[in-house]
Amino acid sequence: MSMPRQIRDESDFDQLPHNIAVSATIADIEERKGFIDYYSFVVEVKTKGASKYLIYRRYRQFFSLHQNLNAKFDPARPGPNSCVLPSLPGKVFIGNKQEIAESRIPELNTYMKAMFDFRGNGKLELNLKRGEVIFLLRRVNADWLEGTVNNQTGIFPESFVKIIKPLPDSDSEAEGAHTYSCLRCYLLTPSGVDSRDVCVEEDITIQPTYKDLLSRMRNVFQLSDIALNYRDPEGDLIRVLDDKDIQLMIEEARGQQAKVNRPVNQFQWEVHVTMTSDLSVYNTEP
Structure with missing residues (x-):
C-alpha cells in the first residue's frame, strides 16, 4: 500500500x-x-x-x-x-x-x-478496529492476508494484526508457539444476558478443573457469588458442582458438536454463569 x-x-x-x-x-x-x-x-x-x-x-x-x-x-x-x-x-x-x-x-x-487503526481503502480491503477477531481464509502474498470479520470478507496487511492461530501449513507456525483458545461464556441476570469471549493460552482439548473455571468466571464478570452451568440437549440449565460435572459438560458438548458451527479455535463447550441464589433459571417442572 x-x-x-x-x-x-x-x-x-x-x-x-x-x-x-x-x-x-x-x-x-x-x-x-x-x-x-x-x-x-x-x-x-x-x-x-x-x-x-x-x-x-x-x-x-x-x-x-x-x-x-x-x-x-x-x-x-x-x-x-x-x-x-x-x-x-x-x-x-x-x-x-x-x-x-x-x-x-x-x-x-x-x-x-x-x-x-487500519481503514480499508477500496471494496477489496477489510476495515479493522482494535480488539476485533478476524478469521483467516488465505494468504494473498508475503504482506497481505484475506479474512472475515463482522460478516465482511476482504484483504488486509499482516503487519496490522496479531496472528492468534496461523493458517494451516503457515510459515509463521513455529515450534513452541503459544496456543490460544476462545471460550464463549454468558452471565444470566434478571436484567438480561451478558455474553463474553474469553481467550486463554491453553490447547482447545484441555479440561479445566471446576475450581479454576469458577475463579476465571469470577474475574471475567467481577462477581464472587456465582454458579457455573451448562445447557443440556433439551436446552435446560444444569448446575456444575465439581470436576465430574465439568467432564460431563464437555462430553455432552462434544455430542452436539456437529449441530453447532464454531470457529476452529473455540471450545465446543460453553459456560452459563448465574447467581448462586437464583434458582429460577432451572426447569423444575415435572
Missing part, C-alpha cells in the same frame, strides 16, 4: 462511524487467576461517538507486536516505510508480578499513542 493511501485527510474523520475507536489508554491492571496466573493490562478504548469499552492485553502481546513492527519497518533497512518505533519496556524475569505490571503502564501508554 502506498503512503498516500495510508494518510487520511482530517475531513475523512467526519465520515467515520461513531463506533470507530480513536484512542486507547491503559487504565489499570487486572490479575487473572484462571487456567494460568498472570496480570493483564486494562485498556480503555474511546470511540468517535464518545463511548468507551475495555479490552485486556498481556505484556507478551505488546512485545510480539513490537517485534513484528520492527521486522517490517526497521530503520536499519532504509526504505519508504521505515521508521523509528517508540521504546517498549523490556522483559523482566524476576520480581513481584504486580509491581512489574504497574511500572510498565506509563511507557506502554506512550507506545500506544504511536499505534493507529
Whole structure:
C-alpha cells in the first residue's frame, strides 16, 4: 500500500462511524487467576461517538507486536516505510508480578499513542478496529492476508494484526508457539444476558478443573457469588458442582458438536454463569 493511501485527510474523520475507536489508554491492571496466573493490562478504548469499552492485553502481546513492527519497518533497512518505533519496556524475569505490571503502564501508554487503526481503502480491503477477531481464509502474498470479520470478507496487511492461530501449513507456525483458545461464556441476570469471549493460552482439548473455571468466571464478570452451568440437549440449565460435572459438560458438548458451527479455535463447550441464589433459571417442572 502506498503512503498516500495510508494518510487520511482530517475531513475523512467526519465520515467515520461513531463506533470507530480513536484512542486507547491503559487504565489499570487486572490479575487473572484462571487456567494460568498472570496480570493483564486494562485498556480503555474511546470511540468517535464518545463511548468507551475495555479490552485486556498481556505484556507478551505488546512485545510480539513490537517485534513484528520492527521486522517490517526497521530503520536499519532504509526504505519508504521505515521508521523509528517508540521504546517498549523490556522483559523482566524476576520480581513481584504486580509491581512489574504497574511500572510498565506509563511507557506502554506512550507506545500506544504511536499505534493507529487500519481503514480499508477500496471494496477489496477489510476495515479493522482494535480488539476485533478476524478469521483467516488465505494468504494473498508475503504482506497481505484475506479474512472475515463482522460478516465482511476482504484483504488486509499482516503487519496490522496479531496472528492468534496461523493458517494451516503457515510459515509463521513455529515450534513452541503459544496456543490460544476462545471460550464463549454468558452471565444470566434478571436484567438480561451478558455474553463474553474469553481467550486463554491453553490447547482447545484441555479440561479445566471446576475450581479454576469458577475463579476465571469470577474475574471475567467481577462477581464472587456465582454458579457455573451448562445447557443440556433439551436446552435446560444444569448446575456444575465439581470436576465430574465439568467432564460431563464437555462430553455432552462434544455430542452436539456437529449441530453447532464454531470457529476452529473455540471450545465446543460453553459456560452459563448465574447467581448462586437464583434458582429460577432451572426447569423444575415435572
